[in-house]
Amino acid sequence: MVTRKPKWSIFWLVSYAYSSYGTQSVKYSLILYRCKACKCDIKITHGKGDLVKHEYTSKHTKSCVSTVGQKTITSMFAEKTKEMTTEMRAKEAEIRIAGFVAEHNLPFKIMEHLPDLMRAVCSDSAIAKKIKCGPTKIKSIITNVTGETHRQNLIALMNSNKFSLIADESTDRSCTKNLCLVARINCNNNNVKDYFLALIPIHDATGAALFEHIIQFFNKYGIDFKQNCIGFASDGANNMMGGQNSVVSRIKELIPGIFVMKCICHSFHLCASYACEKLPEEVEKFARYVYNYFSNSPKRTEELKEFQQFANVSPVKMLHPSSTRWLSLESVVTRLLTQYGALTLYFTDKASSKKDQAAFSILHLLQQPFCISLGALTSSFKISFASSNSALWSSARR
Structure with missing residues (x-):
C-alpha cells in the first residue's frame, strides 16, 4: 500500500491561528512544524490533525501561558x-x-x-x-x-565684531554696589544691538577699582577688547569720566584713539537742573502742595472729580513730584496744566469758605503770574501735553 505524504500548507497556520506559535521546519528531509512556544519540532504526518492535537497538550498550554507576558527585544x-x-x-x-x-x-x-x-x-x-x-x-x-549658553554666544560675537562698552555703577536697594556692563555690537549688515554683559558686585567704586574689574572680566572670558573695543560710554561721574585717575583715563592709555561719550541723560539732567534754578520756586511748591492736598483724602479726590467733569477733563489723579528722578517734574507739570481749569474752580470753591487754609494757599499759588501764563497757554492753544501728537511736539520736530 502506497502512503501519500501530506503537503505543508500555510493556510493551516492561518485557519488555526498558529502563526504566532510556529512555522514550517525542514529536518532530516521531513516536513515538520516548529512550535515557538514549546521550542520543539512536531511531525505533521497526518496533516492539520497533528497541529490540533499538539495544541491541546499540557506542554503546549503551559508554554503558551508563560509566553503571554513576554516582550520582544x-x-x-x-x-x-x-x-x-x-x-x-x-x-x-x-x-x-x-x-x-x-x-x-x-x-x-x-x-x-x-x-x-x-x-x-x-x-x-x-x-x-x-x-x-x-x-x-x-x-x-x-x-x-541658558545664561551660560548666551554668554558663550555673546563672547564669540564680541571676538568677531567691533563693539562699544557701556558701563554704570549703582547701588541697589540692599546697599550693594554693582558695576553693570552692556556691549553695543555692530553685527553683520550694520545691525547694531545692545547686549547685557555682566553685573559685577563691587566694594570700591574708585576709578582704579572699576577699571580693574572691567579688565578682569575681559581676561576671564578671553575677550579681545584691545582689538575690538572701539568706544566707551558712561555717566559724567568723576570716577568714570574724570581727566585724571578715572576709568576713561586708564582706558585711553590702554586703547589709544577709543571714542568716549558721556551719558546724554546726565547731560540733559544737568541742563534741566541749571535751568530750573532760574524758575520761580512757587512752581515746584505748587506741584507738591497740590499732590499732598489730595494724596491722603479720598473725599477730596471724589469732590475734585465733579469739577473735572464740569471742566470736561479726564478724572485723573495728581502726580507726585519726585526729587530723585530725572525730569520727573515734566509729567507732573503736564498733569497740572491739563487739569488747570478744574483745579482753579475747585480751590476757588474751597477757599471761599475761609476754613481751609491749605486750599487758600494753593489758590494763591494758582494766581501767581507765572502759573497764570501757563494756564493761558493751555487755554489758547489747546495743547495736550500727554499726547505724542501734540502741537507743541510737532512744531518742535519741525
Missing part, C-alpha cells in the same frame, strides 16, 4: 526609545519655561504652582506629567544653562 527598545524621547521633550519644556520666566521678568515663586497647573490642565500629556521644576531648578537653568 524590538518592543522593549521601542518603549525605551519612546520613554527617552519623552524625557528629552520634558527637559526641553523646562528650558523653554525658564526662558519664558526670564524673558518676561516673572518671579521664580510662580514655579511653585505652575507645574501643578500644567499637569492639571494637560492631564493627558505625558510630557506635562514629567515636568518637575521649582524655583530653585528654574534659577539654576537660567544661570547655568
